[in-house]
Amino acid sequence: MQSIRQNHLPDALPDFKNLGVISRILLSVNALALLFALARSRELGDFAAKVTEIAGSIEPVLLVVVVVLYAASGALERLVYEQGLVAVLAIVLAATAALFPFQSLIGGSGELRDLAWSLGCAALTTAALAWYFHLRNRAFSPAISEARLQALQARIRPHFLFNSLNAVLSLIRKDPKRAEGALEDLAELFRTVMADNRQLIALRDEISLCRQYLNLEQLRLGERLRVEWRLDPAAEEGLVPPMVLQPLVENAVYHGIEPGAEPGLIEVRIERRKDRLWLQLTNPYHPDYQHRQGNHMALANIRERLQLHFDVEASLNTRIADGRYEIGIAMPYRTSL
Amino acid sequence: MTAMRVVIVDDEQPARNRLRELLEDCRSELPHALAGEAANGVQGLQVVAAAEADVVLVDMHMPEMSGIEFARHLQVLERPPAVIFVTAHDQYAVEAFEVNALDYLTKPVRAARLLTALKKAANGARLSRGVLERIDPAPRRHFSVAERGRVTLLPVSEVVYLRAELKYVTLRARDREHLVEESLTQIEQEFGGVFVRIHRNCLVARRLIRGFEHGVETEGEVGWSVMLEGLDERLPVSRRQWPQVKALGGGK
Numbered sequence: 001m002q003s004i005r006q007n008h009l010p011d012a013l014p015d016f017k018n019l020g021v022i023s024r025i026l027l028s029v030n031a032l033a034l035l036f037a038l039a040r041s042r043e044l045g046d047f048a049a050k051v052t053e054i055a056g057s058i059e060p061v062l063l064v065v066v067v068v069l070y071a072a073s074g075a076l077e078r079l080v081y082e083q084g085l086v087a088v089l090a091i092v093l094a095a096t097a098a099l100f101p102f103q104s105l106i107g108g109s110g111e112l113r114d115l116a117w118s119l120g121c122a123a124l125t126t127a128a129l130a131w132y133f134h135l136r137n138r139a140f141s142p143a144i145s146e147a148r149l150q151a152l153q154a155r156i157r158p159h160f161l162f163n164s165l166n167a168v169l170s171l172i173r174k175d176p177k178r179a180e181g182a183l184e185d186l187a188e189l190f191r192t193v194m195a196d197n198r199q200l201i202a203l204r205d206e207i208s209l210c211r212q213y214l215n216l217e218q219l220r221l222g223e224r225l226r227v228e229w230r231l232d233p234a235a236e237e238g239l240v241p242p243m244v245l246q247p248l249v250e251n252a253v254y255h256g257i258e259p260g261a262e263p264g265l266i267e268v269r270i271e272r273r274k275d276r277l278w279l280q281l282t283n284p285y286h287p288d289y290q291h292r293q294g295n296h297m298a299l300a301n302i303r304e305r306l307q308l309h310f311d312v313e314a315s316l317n318t319r320i321a322d323g324r325y326e327i328g329i330a331m332p333y334r335t336s337l
Numbered sequence: 338m339t340a341m342r343v344v345i346v347d348d349e350q351p352a353r354n355r356l357r358e359l360l361e362d363c364r365s366e367l368p369h370a371l372a373g374e375a376a377n378g379v380q381g382l383q384v385v386a387a388a389e390a391d392v393v394l395v396d397m398h399m400p401e402m403s404g405i406e407f408a409r410h411l412q413v414l415e416r417p418p419a420v421i422f423v424t425a426h427d428q429y430a431v432e433a434f435e436v437n438a439l440d441y442l443t444k445p446v447r448a449a450r451l452l453t454a455l456k457k458a459a460n461g462a463r464l465s466r467g468v469l470e471r472i473d474p475a476p477r478r479h480f481s482v483a484e485r486g487r488v489t490l491l492p493v494s495e496v497v498y499l500r501a502e503l504k505y506v507t508l509r510a511r512d513r514e515h516l517v518e519e520s521l522t523q524i525e526q527e528f529g530g531v532f533v534r535i536h537r538n539c540l541v542a543r544r545l546i547r548g549f550e551h552g553v554e555t556e557g558e559v560g561w562s563v564m565l566e567g568l569d570e571r572l573p574v575s576r577r578q579w580p581q582v583k584a585l586g587g588g589k
Contacts, residue, residue: 162425163349166444170355220349261348261377261400288478 011081013088014133016073020311022066025129032125033058057103057118064095089126096122156193157250160217167220182219185212193243200239200309200334203270203277207231210249210268217253225257226265235272238333241305247298248281248327256283256325277333285325299327306331341459342372344388346381346407347396347423352444356394356423362448367455378402382410382481382488390418392458394442397424405473410481410488412464413518419458433472439464476528480508482515491515493531497545497568499524501538511567535563535582536575546585549574 014021033054041047068091069076076084100115164186171179189212207229218225249266257264264284271278299316306314306329314331343360347353353374360371372388375381377399385393393411397404408420422441424430434441440454479490497509505516506524521540525532532540545566552559561579562571574582 158426162444163352166355166425166446167349167351169445170351170358173358174354220351222350258398259400 011134011137013076013079013081013084014137016066016069016076018311019313021133022070023312024132025066026062028129028132029058029062029125032128060099060102061092061095061122064099065092068095085130088130089123092122092126093119156189156246157254159254160250163220164216167216171219178219182216185215189213189216195242197242199242201242202236203238203240204236206240206242206245207236207270209243210246213246213249214253217257221253221257224260224263225253226263228265228267230267230269232271235270235277235333237335238272238277239335240277240331241302241309244302244305244329245279245281247302251298252281252283252325255286259286259288260284272333275333277331279329280326282324282326285320285323302329341367341369341391341455342388343369343455344372344381344385344390344393344418345374346376346378346384346393346399346404348376348399349396350376352396352423356446356451359446359448359451363452363455366452367459369455378404378407378410379490381407382490385411385418386414386487392419392421392455394421394423397422397427397430402478403473403475405469405475406477406479408464409469409477410479410490412469413481413483413488415483415486417463419461420464421454421458430472437468437472439468439472470523470527474527476531480515480517480519482508482517489515493528496532496542497565498539498541498572499532500540509568533582533585535572535578537577539572541565541572543585549583 016022034051037047037050037054041050069088072087072091076087079087096118097115100118103114103118164182168179168182168186171182189209192209214225214227245268249268252266256266267280267282269278269280271280299318303316306316310331315329317328319326345353345356345360347356353376357371357374360369363369369392372390373384375384378395379402381393381395384390393408395404395407399407404422404424408422411417411420422430422434422439423444423446424441425444431441431443433439440457442450442454477493479492480496481488481490483489491508491510495510497511499517499521500507500509501521506519506521508515508517521534521538525534525540530543533543533546535541541563542565545568547564547566550562550564550571560576561574561583563574563582564571
């Protein structure tokens with residue numbers, strides 16, 4: 001039993017189903033192969049031949065290993081870290097050995113000495129990658145990534161707080177009931193914003209947060225603010241980083257609605273397509289008001305939090321089309337942590 | 338002394354309501370009359386002129402025209418009202434107000450602060466020249482001229498050229514000419530690349546340049562002149578400006 005709270009994540013094998021992990025494996029093994037080819041060749045023409053030769057022997061093994069690891073990732077997860085390492089090494093060596101006979105087809109000698117050489121290289125590469133993932137794991141240890149997540153916790157603009165309070169004050173004498181409702185919304189909104197926002201939450205909760213926020217803005221902006229939600233009921237159970245949508249809706253109001261004298265429409269579309277979750281938000285684009293501060297901070301913040309939660313499997317893109325500003329987010333659809 | 342006439346300019350209805358309530362609260366201490374309300378700067382200019390306002394409470398952030406631009410246009414009036422800016426949260430503007438000793442209110446506005454600001458305005462605190470430009474150097478969307486006690490707005494996009502003549506600058510809009518009290522140098526700086534200097538005394542709208550003509554005699558010199566869209570007149574390009582003007586080519 002551990003007596004003190006560990007700052008580091010216990011060592012664990014990487015998630016072999018994660019696209020980021022898979023591409024890291026593919027890239028680093030190929031980079032190693034290139035380096036090796038470079039070291040072994042004396043001139044440029046020779047280099048090309050060496051690359052082909054090495055690729056011929058490495059790629060099939062690499063692909064088989066990646067596929068097997070993907071399939072076995074569930075079973076590997078249940079092992080202790082050290083056992084897992086041994087299992088992975090065994091898979092790599094087995095694949096190398098199993099595919100070795102085919103090497104003679106493409107010019108390998110098929111001799112025992114060469115087999116030993118291949119196995120040695122495979123073992124060394126595996127060890128190097130294990131070391132790399134170990135270091136990476138440590139870099140993303142809870143202490144560090146939590147600190148980053150905490151620093152990244154989205155904040156509501158003070159602009160919004162003061163304007164809302166002003167709007168509520170304007171209601172107190174004439175419409176105390178509505179003022180009460182507005183203050184309740186405001187309180188709940190800030191409870192969420194100030195909460196510990198490091199765990200993923202259900203998309204449904206994020207949506208209701210956005211609705212509370214928009215209620216308050218409606219109070220202030222009246223008919224100038226129009227919102228259209230297109231929600232896919234199949235998506236609402238999905239888990240998302242908290243405050244993934246609210247800052248974007250706030251941006252849409254700040255940059256899309258407030259600068260316009262005419263009523264403007266904010267459109268939010270949420271869809272689930274198989275194991276992917278798609279969020280799309282559009283608002284009117286006012287090129288003259290782009291000097292208003294604070295747009296890119298919120299985007300960079302959300303982008304980084306998505307990356308901390310989902311690595312390369314999430315994306316955030318923006319574009320301007322038909323006079324509207326558009327943000328699209330894609331992330332894996334998950335219902336459990 | 339007649340009661341001070343106050344106008345409110347804010348794009349948000351609740352914010353206007355709130356200011357109205359607070360003014361009501363201040364009335365016993367400082368007699369005044371609410372002389373009008375407007376939801377944007379363009380309306381605001383009309384309301385202020387019609388009401389002959391003494392004080393304007395103006396929100397900094399409004400669509401179409403910022404509070405600062407609105408205040409700048411007010412300055413062409415013969416007797417511009419005192420301006421009190423109201424802002425929710427704008428670190429930059431607040432700092433600029435402090436530096437320039439300008440009165441401002443933060444939302445939510447407190448009655449006591451409003452009263453102090455109104456008293457100061459009643460004592461005749463007026464904006465000094467150039468302060469507003471320093472607070473927000475962003476280009477205006479309109480030029481403004483005073484006509485019969487009112488402010489006429491001329492959209493920047495409708496200006497063909499500006500020419501300095503003795504004391505005034507003639508502003509040539511699409512349909513007619515106006516006189517404005519501004520300097521070409523300031524205009525050139527404020528609007529960046531929108532206007533091009535073709536002569537010591539002339540700026541032209543860059544996007545209206547359609548081509549150049551040689552062989553026009555001005556001031557005893559034969560030189561180049563510029564053709565502008567929608568204008569029959571040819572405007573001489575000085576020898577000094579010619580290299581820069583030529584580099585722009587004949588419009589788009």
